[in-house]
Amino acid sequence: MKLFCLLILLFPFAVTAQINPVNITIARDSFGVPHIFAPTDAEVAYGLAWAHAEDDFETLQLVVLSGKAMLGSALGKKGAQADYVVQLLRCRQLVDDQWNTLSPDFVALVKGYVSGLNAYATAFPGQVKYKKAFPFNEKEYLTAVVFSISIFCGVDHVLPQILSGKIATAGFTSQGSNAFAFHPSRTTTGEAFLAINAHQPVEGPTAFYEAHVQSEEGWNMLGGLFPGGCLIFHGTNENLGWAHTVNNQDKIDVFQLQINPENSNQYKFDSAWIDLEVSKAKLRVKGIPFAIGKKLYWSKYGATIKTKQGVFSLRLGANMDCKALEEWYRMNKAKNFTEFYKALSMVSLPMFNIMYADRYDTIFYISNGKIPVRNPNPTYNWHSTVPGNTNATLWKEFKPVTALPQYINPTSGYLFNTNHSPFLATDGAYNLKPSMYDSKDGYELFDNNRSKRFEETNDRHR
Secondary structure: OOEEEEEOOOOOOOOOOOOOHHHOEEEEEOOOOEEEEEOOHHHHHHHHHHHHHHHHHHHHHHHHHHHOOOOHHHHOHHHHHHHHHHHHOOHHHHHHHHHHHOOHHHHHHHHHHHHHHHHHHHHOHHHOOOHHHOOOOHHHHHHHHHHHHHHHHHHHHHHHHHHOOOOOOOOOOOOOOEEEEEOHHHOOOOOOEEEEEOOOOOOOOOOOEEEEEEEOOOOEEEEEEOOOOOOOOEEEEOOEEEEEEOOOOOOEEEEEEOEEOOEEEEEEEOOEEEEOEEEEEEEOOOOOOOOEEEEEEEEOOEEEEEEOOEEEEEEEHHHOOOOHHHHHHHHHHOOOHHHHHHHHOOOOOOOOEEEEEEOOOOEEEEEOOOOEOOOOOOOOOOOOEEEOOOHHHOOOOEOOHHHOOEEEOOOOOEEEEOOOOOOOOOOHHHOOOHHHOOHHHOOOOOOOHHHHHHHHHHHHOO
8 A cells, every 4th residue: 555654743832751743654545544653652642643633633522522521512412411421420530549550651652642632733723623622631531531431331321221210120119343263273374364343333433543553662553443542442463463342241230229218318328327429510511601510429339310210329340440541552562462361451441352363373252341249149130220228239349351251262263253142152062151150240142143144154164
């Protein structure tokens, strides 16, 4: 593919101790895909932000506004609803609390990306559609990431059920993606094959953006990312690659609180009445000249909503860990399966199946997730609403990566997932058995039309 090179020369706009834009080259191939080269990872991230802004700056501005909880100022009522959820889930507070636990090299990467978007906004003020978006900072950026990941983990499905009164009570008064990996023993060339077939819209906040990033610090990755991504979410480097598909384990729990009949802001926990934490969201809505206040509630279980049907709390790993992007960063820079699996051992990426292959001799599949260690007492139905009045239901730990369904080099020589069961991932003789795993974790047990079609096609070519 022919390359057309563009050297960024914006010294006046964003020169920091870590970023010198003169060092960054963006080369676009004949398809328009940007290839970003720079000495450091942080400078590459700056260039990635700049290139993506050239192509879709408006969507990136909406990502920025979500991290500021100011989407309502751009999108009106619909945006204000998202701003409410950002504050309800305490996304920014999580980032503040865990900021000092992030690795310095990852923080440098984030700073480079944020500097790149801020610099683009400064250089092209006429393209800034939402004036309140800029400038923005690194913590606002990670707040947007935590919010987005929480949505991927099911908040967008559970919250409407609670607010509409359709959630089950505890008794107190998709589009599809495909991924395939073939071991070298199953291919005519003796090489591992990995097929990445994610089905995403062509535009908007969940459209994949293709890019290639390469630094002199060992980062060399080609693949796709969502708007606002400072690194590659799935793709390949010179040694290995992986694909994501959406999975549907039970990543979120709903608890019904037992409210004090004499005080609507107290809930029972074991033998005591506990005060709900109460704060107020300030929502800016386009067309309304003043902020709208809305109360926010928090219990020991997490974000809490009062409805006519009762009071419910949401608990999920996605808003308890802000290191998902850092885990992806380690995956990006892995040189072999050992390093890749070490990255997964962070258990900070709370969703997505992972289909892997490398240039050596390994194919791998895992139904990845941040899965709580739940009370095994059969009294509690974890697939429905759970009583929120006892320490017995307040889970605090997550299962290690080794406890998740996974395959390494099955004898069959191939692995596949089409958003179906992890227990139907290869030849039937080598599939994992659901009985080996906790049914409370909610792993899929079904085939779908695409998985059946793959099996039929594969059988014909044995």
